[in-house]
Amino acid sequence: MDMLSSSFFWITLGQIMMINIVLSGDNAVVIAMASRSLPPRQQKKAILFGSFGAIFLRIVLTFFAVMLLDLPFLKLIGSLLLAWIGIKMLVPEDGDGEIDGHSHMWSAIKTIIIADLIMSLDNVLGVAAAAKGNILLLVIGLGISIPLIIYGSTFILRLMNRFPVIVTLGGGILGWVAGEMLVSDPAISGWIDGHMHWMHELAPFIGALAVVAIGKSIAAVKLAKLKPVREIAETTPPQQEGSA
Numbered sequence: 001m002d003m004l005s006s007s008f009f010w011i012t013l014g015q016i017m018m019i020n021i022v023l024s025g026d027n028a029v030v031i032a033m034a035s036r037s038l039p040p041r042q043q044k045k046a047i048l049f050g051s052f053g054a055i056f057l058r059i060v061l062t063f064f065a066v067m068l069l070d071l072p073f074l075k076l077i078g079s080l081l082l083a084w085i086g087i088k089m090l091v092p093e094d095g096d097g098e099i100d101g102h103s104h105m106w107s108a109i110k111t112i113i114i115a116d117l118i119m120s121l122d123n124v125l126g127v128a129a130a131a132k133g134n135i136l137l138l139v140i141g142l143g144i145s146i147p148l149i150i151y152g153s154t155f156i157l158r159l160m161n162r163f164p165v166i167v168t169l170g171g172g173i174l175g176w177v178a179g180e181m182l183v184s185d186p187a188i189s190g191w192i193d194g195h196m197h198w199m200h201e202l203a204p205f206i207g208a209l210a211v212v213a214i215g216k217s218i219a220a221v222k223l224a225k226l227k228p229v230r231e232i233a234e235t236t237p238p239q240q241e242g243s244a
Helices: 007-023 023-035 040-062 065-068 075-091 099-121 121-133 135-143 145-162 165-183 186-196 199-235
Strands: none
Touching: 007 135, 023 040, 023 075, 023 099, 023 165, 040 099, 040 135, 040 165, 075 165, 075 186, 099 145, 099 199, 145 165, 145 186, 165 186, 165 199
16 A cells, blocks of 8 residues: 555556557557447457457566567567558458358457557557566556557547548558568667668558558459459349249
C-alpha cells in the first residue's frame, strides 16, 4: 500500500498509460480490419477474444523485452509478416455467408493476435523501460491497453462500414509500420545508419505503397475471377420447391 501513496508509482503509471495511448492506435486498426467481414455478433467476439489474447501475449513478451531488443532478424521477419497481413486484409473474402462464419471468426482472432504481437514490440519495450523493473506497474500498465484497444477498434470498425476507404488507409498503416520495423532491425540498422540513413524516412513510405499496391492488385484479379460466377448466380432462376 505504501507504493500506492508514492509519487513514483503514479508518475510511472502515467508514463505507461501515455505510451499505450500513443502506440495502441495501429493495433486498434488491425483488430478492426481483421474483424470487418464478420457478422456483427461475431465481430464483438473476435474483438474481445483477440484483444485479450493479444494482451496476454503482450504481458508475456514484456518479460523478455530486454533480450528481444538485441535479437537480430526478429523485426525483419516481423515486418515481412506484418506486410503480408496488410495485403491479405485488402483482399475481399469469398461470400460464404454464415456457413463458414465460425471458422472465419477464429481466423480473425488468430490474425488479431499475430499482428498485435508483431506490432507491439515498440509498445512492449517502451512500457518495460517506463516500469523500471516494477512488475505490478508492468501488469497494470499493460492491462490499461485492453479498453484502449477494444473500444478503439470498435469505433474504427463503425467508421470502416461507413467509409470503405478506411480499409485502404489501414492497409497503408500496416505497410508503414512494416517499413519502419524493417530498417530498425539490429541486424541491418547499423549498416543503414552508416550508408543509407535516409532509408529510415523512405522505408515507411515504400512499405505503405507496396502493401496498398499489391493488395489492390490481388483484389482486382480476385474480383475479376468472381464476376462471371456472380453473374451466373444472379441470372439463374431459383428452383421451385418440389420440382423434379
